[in-house]
Amino acid sequence: MRLTTKGRYAVTAMLDLAYHSEKRPVTLTDIAKRQQISLSYLEQLFARLRRAGMVEGVRGPGGGYQLSRDASQINIAEIIIAVDETIDSTRCGGKANCQNNQPCLTHDLWLGLSEQIRDYLASISLQDVLQRKNVRLIAERQDKQASGVQGIDMLLRQETPI
Amino acid sequence: MRLTTKGRYAVTAMLDLAYHSEKRPVTLTDIAKRQQISLSYLEQLFARLRRAGMVEGVRGPGGGYQLSRDASQINIAEIIIAVDETIDSTRCGGKANCQNNQPCLTHDLWLGLSEQIRDYLASISLQDVLQRKNVRLIAERQDKQASGVQGIDMLLRQETPI
DNA sequence: AAATAATTGACTATTTTTCTCGGATATGTG
DNA sequence: CACATATCCGAGAAAAATAGTCAATTATTT
Numbered sequence: 207m208r209l210t211t212k213g214r215y216a217v218t219a220m221l222d223l224a225y226h227s228e229k230r231p232v233t234l235t236d237i238a239k240r241q242q243i244s245l246s247y248l249e250q251l252f253a254r255l256r257r258a259g260m261v262e263g264v265r266g267p268g269g270g271y272q273l274s275r276d277a278s279q280i281n282i283a284e285i286i287i288a289v290d291e292t293i294d295s296t297r298c299g300g301k302a303n304c305q306n307n308q309p310c311l312t313h314d315l316w317l318g319l320s321e322q323i324r325d326y327l328a329s330i331s332l333q334d335v336l337q338r339k340n341v342r343l344i345a346e347r348q349d350k351q352a353s354g355v356q357g358i359d360m361l362l363r364q365e366t367p368i
Numbered sequence: 369m370r371l372t373t374k375g376r377y378a379v380t381a382m383l384d385l386a387y388h389s390e391k392r393p394v395t396l397t398d399i400a401k402r403q404q405i406s407l408s409y410l411e412q413l414f415a416r417l418r419r420a421g422m423v424e425g426v427r428g429p430g431g432g433y434q435l436s437r438d439a440s441q442i443n444i445a446e447i448i449i450a451v452d453e454t455i456d457s458t459r460c461g462g463k464a465n466c467q468n469n470q471p472c473l474t475h476d477l478w479l480g481l482s483e484q485i486r487d488y489l490a491s492i493s494l495q496d497v498l499q500r501k502n503v504r505l506i507a508e509r510q511d512k513q514a515s516g517v518q519g520i521d522m523l524l525r526q527e528t529p530i
Numbered sequence: 531a532a533a534t535a536a537t538t539g540a541c542t543a544t545t546t547t548t549c550t551c552g553g554a555t556a557t558g559t560g
Numbered sequence: 561c562a563c564a565t566a567t568c569c570g571a572g573a574a575a576a577a578t579a580g581t582c583a584a585t586t587a588t589t590t
Binding site: 395396397411414415418425426427428429430431432433 | 533534535536537538
């Protein structure tokens with residue numbers, strides 16, 4: 207499986223969206239602020255999420271993104287697949303042509319692992335994660351920080367421009 | 369978890385070693401040929417595997433590497449950890465300081481995944497993999513190819529130097 | 531002595547990931 | 561309508577990680 211920060215960003219953004227989009231669409235600008243992900247990068251990720259049918263974009267003022275399904279119907283694995291294309295551990299993408307068009311020594315091993323990871327992540331929905339106490343606490347903290355009440359860490363983190 | 373080709377190479381090489389080192393040490397040159405991994409890269413990987421106490425180097429003619437424990441006592445997870453340093457899915461390496469010294473939204477999620485992957489890979493020993501029918505067949509094929517009886521694919525693959 | 535093979539470290543190339551920029555398109559509001 | 565807001569889109573640049581190379585040293589066997 208390819209678990210890069212790309213996939214992590216996507217899951218984080220989707221969680222943020224699920225948490226905030228009960229009523230109105232959420233703008234990427236807001237998500238960018240709260241989760242500290244660059245806006246342009248978020249745009250790229252959401253383009254894929256939209257093509258995968260997981261979110262819908264609403265243009266114009268008051269617009270933003272919203273989940274196109276209930277948070278209980280979106281699992282973590284599909285989010286990662288949507289942005290990362292593959293969730294495969296094998297080198298060949300399951301085609302078993304890793305070594306000179308023949309499977310390599312470890313082919314089956316990685317195949318088993320892929321399955322393991324996919325099953326695990328597919329068994330967890332956005333809602334499952336949101337229901338965790340810790341997650342709700344963190345989300346509340348982020349809301350406060352993003353709205354201006356910055357913690358000391360936030361301030362420390364700002365680098366002095368040259 | 370960081371599952372890169374680096375970790376895959378290491379596991380593949382260790383399997384090759386386990387399969388061939390019943391009697392005498394196995395040279396990296398041989399492993400490089402059979403598994404098509406660059407010799408210098410293997411040297412780097414085995415330096416780490418040796419420091420982790422999983423293999424022993426024997427210098428001089430007739431030398432090479434051999435497992436320092438029985439193949440049943442070496443699991444896949446520790447091989448990957450030895451070369452990749454971490455098997456962690458979290459961004460912060462489990463330190464929970466992902467966002468301004470505080471845990472990010474998805475921290476616990478990645479932590480759970482890491483555990484899942486580690487447990488799975490730790491439950492599989494080198495010997496387990498070697499006992500699989502497929503793996504033995506592939507290993508035999510590689511022995512033939514590396515000893516000169518090259519298949520058509522092998523030949524096709526050789527690039528003409530400029 | 532000569533050949534073999536591990537050992538080491540610094541360095542380069544390649545690929546992937548991450549991010550930026552500039553603009554286009556759609557939509558709600560005054 | 562004009563204007564602001566926000567999505568949408570594609571080409572690339574910058575940064576980071578990965579993968580691989582090179583050159584030299586050390587230990588060991590024959």
